[in-house]
Amino acid sequence: MAITTINLTDPVSTLITKTNTISTDLGDASTLFTQNNAVAAINALEPFSDSDKIIEIARTGLFEDNTNGGGINLAYDSSSGKISITSNLVGGTGITYDSSVGNFSITNLGVDSAQLAALAVSSAKIADDAVIDGKIADSAVGSAELKTPVTLNIYDENGVIVKTLFGAGI
């Protein structure tokens, strides 16, 4: 948009129109936040011309909130702008905490059945040949669990099956 310029030759009506245009482009000084004229408003922006000032302002707006942080605490240094972790983490039952490196680990034999969800152990988690007979409950193995099952039917002299046995095939 071209700059509005008033010429000596402009008639009064044009002078009025261009003056109103300039007023419109300048805006309504009453709508400024804190200043009542454009110069004051421009001067108010002076602090933002310095990045340190901006950083300082930003840092003063941050703070740590450790609500529900448990054993983990955040510490904020507004002068440096650093956030650091200060914790009182300790190992719980079955779990140890190495504060030097911040690692949690499970102690040997630290997991019992209460820590495992139902159906959480898949066949991939069980080593080959690891299930021994003592780990199979009574009445737990049916014919469907046998590999290439072979059926043994015993009939009485009337042709009625009186007993059926299942065995693993070759």
Place this chain on the structure above:
Amino acid sequence: MSRPLYYDASGASNVINLRAMTDAELDALAHSVRVAYAAQLNAGGEGSLFVGSSGSTSIGSLRDTVSTQETEGTPSPGNQPGTSQYPPSASVNIGHDQSAALTYFRQRRTTPPSFPNAATLGTHSYLCLDGSYDIKVAKDESDIISGIINVCLDELKSGDLVGSYKVQIDSPGTNWADKGAWFIDTTYNNAANVTYKLWLRTSATSVNADVLPLKLDSNEIKRHTDISSTSGIVQNVLLPTMTRRLSTGTSLCYDVDSTISAGVSRGLYINTRFKQEVETLSIQSSPQIYFRTATPKTNGLKEEVARRYLLYLG
């Protein structure tokens, strides 16, 4: 439950069927037992019948009678040539009570064999089911009797009769061994003797195919390979068990009686004699004696004196 088990190979490859034998499937084995028992009888062994005056167990007797010729003479009263002085006809009759030898019938029942011991049963017996349908070796005498021997006894009594006797004049049919004369009904002058023979059925004419029972061999289940009458299972287990029935109740036992008082008849034999007579007259000279002779009429009627049935009591 004590029928022999056998392996039925007709199932799918991943299905093993063990079946207790039906009557039809037991036929061949039960027949072999009876053939073996018949062979034992044929050789005069335990249970065999024979004719003799002593030994073993008497089961009856029968006396044979023969009508005889009778003659009566009257001496001449003196010098009365041409005068008939024959004895009156009414005073001369054929003999009716002349006894021939008494025939004794006996059955050999002396020393029944012992029931096979455990080792013999373990080697030669068969597998069957117990009351819980578990598999076991048939080692109880009662199991073997109920499982097989009773079938043999039924067949022997009212089936093909293999292992049993009959008394008949002629052979009862195929596979009946001639055991010789049982009773000879002799007649005057041997004119119309009748010989009743003892016959022994040694085998049947038709037997179902072999169905091989299972056995335990070194703790493995295997099939018997031979169930013939000379096989181990028959000779060492089943035949002794069957023979032992001779000493228990009336199984395999015979009797001889004039009526069918018990059991079933295995033949009727009758002692007869000529009933009619023919009179002849003759004169002996020096001294002169007039004879009247009554001779059994060998082409005349016969009458029954006594009858006997051979009875199978089993």
